[in-house]
Amino acid sequence: MALILMIETSTKNCSVGLSKDGKCISLKEENKGDYSHAEKLHLFIEEILKKENISAKDLDAIAVGKGPGSYTGLRIGVSAAKGLAYAINKPLIAIDTLKSLAKTIQVEKGLIVPMLDARRLEVYSAIFNSKHEYTRKAEAEIINATSYTSLLEEQPIYFLGDGAFKCQTLIKHEQAHFIADKFPSAKEMASLVEEKYLNNLFEDTAYFEPFYLKDFMVTPQKKKPFTS
Numbered sequence: 001m002a003l004i005l006m007i008e009t010s011t012k013n014c015s016v017g018l019s020k021d022g023k024c025i026s027l028k029e030e031n032k033g034d035y036s037h038a039e040k041l042h043l044f045i046e047e048i049l050k051k052e053n054i055s056a057k058d059l060d061a062i063a064v065g066k067g068p069g070s071y072t073g074l075r076i077g078v079s080a081a082k083g084l085a086y087a088i089n090k091p092l093i094a095i096d097t098l099k100s101l102a103k104t105i106q107v108e109k110g111l112i113v114p115m116l117d118a119r120r121l122e123v124y125s126a127i128f129n130s131k132h133e134y135t136r137k138a139e140a141e142i143i144n145a146t147s148y149t150s151l152l153e154e155q156p157i158y159f160l161g162d163g164a165f166k167c168q169t170l171i172k173h174e175q176a177h178f179i180a181d182k183f184p185s186a187k188e189m190a191s192l193v194e195e196k197y198l199n200n201l202f203e204d205t206a207y208f209e210p211f212y213l214k215d216f217m218v219t220p221q222k223k224k225p226f227t228s
Helices: 037-051 070-087 099-101 149-154 163-167 187-197
Strands: 001-010 012-018 023-030 061-067 092-096 112-117 121-127 134-142 158-161 178-179
Touching: 001 037, 001 070, 001 092, 001 187, 012 037, 012 099, 012 187, 023 037, 023 178, 023 187, 037 070, 061 070, 061 099, 061 187, 070 092, 092 187, 099 112, 099 121, 099 187, 112 163, 121 163, 158 163
Parallel strands: 001 061, 061 092, 112 158, 158 178
Antiparallel strands: 001 012, 012 023, 112 121, 121 134
């Protein structure tokens, strides 16, 4: 009878859910195209707990989307999850963001490729079969006209996520299917969270860090010419 709070903030979707025995029983999320997680996340958590008439101490664990994704979004979500887990002395569970994104769709055959927008023509992606099992782990890749060509010759591929949208003009094949308006959500974390909870696959709360996949790059500001 595990009751687990789930947090997913790796993209523009700020999502909080409550899982009971592997099913999402309550969900609060918002995706307005900006990163308002700092203002919304704790409010959403409070609303979920109030709606279900429980306190944080009633939870059995805290789960968080570990990335890859937005550096700022991940920092906010992971910090909140770690702080809450530490405060109530309950275990922390981390879920691969790309896997929870892949679970937003069901296909009978072919591959599922969730893509999160990185920079320019780069995406964070992984490849799953129709059973949502990895066939390739997460990578940062630059998309071009030949990307996935060999796989597309063999089977249909379903691309989804905000990274897939910008690849639609490059990946041209009759077996390439692009699915719009899909974002990582706490809702799809429920079954993944339950499996980890039952197998005691917990993180070290004190030392856990988000899975950024690549180093965060800061673009230096151009120096203005000196004028007297």
